[in-house]
Amino acid sequence: MLYIVLPAYNEAAALPNLLEDIAQNCAPIPHQIVVVNDGSSDRTQEVVDKYAMTHKNVHKVNHDQNQGLGAALNSGFQYVLNYNQTQGHLSENTGYKEQEVTDMLITMDADNTHPANCIPLLCEAICSGADLVIASRYVQGGEQHGLSLGRKVLSWGAGKVMHYFLPIAGVRDYSCGYRAYRLSILAEGTRIYGPNIIKSQNFSGMVELLLKVAPLAELVTEVPLKLHYELKVGASKMRIGATIWGYIQLIYQTKRKRWSTVEWVEE
Template sequence: MLFVVLPAYNEEAGLELLLDDIRKACQGIPTQIIVVNDASTDHTLDIAQNYAQSFPEVQVLSHPQNKGLGGSLMTGFKHAFAQRRILRKQCSEWVGYDDIILTMDADNTHPADRIPFMVEQIDQGADLVVASRYAPGGKQYGLNPLRQVLSWGAGQVMTLFFPVPGLKDYSCGYRAYRASVLESTYMIYGERLIESRSFAGMVELLVKVAGYCREIREIPFDLHYEKKQGKSKMKIMATIMGYFALILRLKKERWGWVEWVGE
């Protein structure tokens, strides 16, 4: 089973089109699409619920109060874990090891046609697949220079402090996880799996999960930020500070201040 987790905050402009694209891309793949409405103030929830009435593979969860990207991912992950247990009970021959949990932005900037290829990579043995605009063949369109520098710089800084061999894109949320690996990591960290409320939460999740993956693959994709409608949710300074806070916290947790100072 493929579980597609979509954190959605004020995404009324592109959500329905994205859901159409995901369903088209996933034809032939058993799929559940989990839309997590993060207390949107526009019509995101209405659009998602109306869509789910016509397509039962779409499930809608909603936060009464905004929990941020990390909180929305956690809600979607826990729902996917629960669905896996339900499927296991319903079918004695069902094997959950090869389930996949895929995350992507709900603003239609991530092309859904990459999903089958990412699923294929997991089926071939990868535990984590990251769609990367920095991998050979990847491109990005519509990002202003400041956002480009921030995304590239985040990868450089994280590579320095938390290197993951072969990985260039640390901040992109378009990823496929082997469900058993992600759930095992959650069992270790619990609610601390994603503590960052800013966009640094995507980097935190990557760093924590990567430590339990036998194989991580990076595939190219084209980020189409020009397709995004409405204002960006990213607050530049808050994101930068979030990255530095993440580095300090993870370094302290892993090695302690004495060991870090001695590096």
């Protein structure tokens, strides 16, 4: 079973197109979609409720207040792990050979900047033996459009700095949140680090998650991503200064092996 977790904060304008795009690209793949409404003040909750009425594979997790990307992902992961354990796995006649199907989870942004046509590539890589797959802007075939110079420098620089201090074989794009995980890897990660596996309250949480689960994976790989940030509706929610400081904390605590003692910076 494929689980897709979408952390959403004020994404009412983008979600309908994204959900339809996912439905089209994942038609032959048995999948469940979990939208984590992270205290949105717009119509995000209404949009998800309406879509779920006609699509039984769409689930909603609701935060009464905005808690940040890391908390939204933590909630999504716990929902999926509990659902997977209690509800079983595959429906019949999916079109996939039994031996090709495995439990996996994909995270992607809910702002419509991550194209859903990359999902089959991520699934194929997991089914072929990878434990963690990153949709990468920095491999052959990868591109990024519509990003400000500051965001481009931040993403590129974060990858270079992390690769120097905390190298992970097979990884160039450390900060992109469009990834596929074999579900057993996330289950083991939450067993080790607890249900709140991501402690960071800013966008550096994606790097934190990568640093925690990559050592549990036998094979980490990347597939090309064509990122179109110009399709984003609304202003960016990333605070560059807080994110940079979060990266510095990650390097420090990883080197010191003190995951639980560093005070995490807020957005």
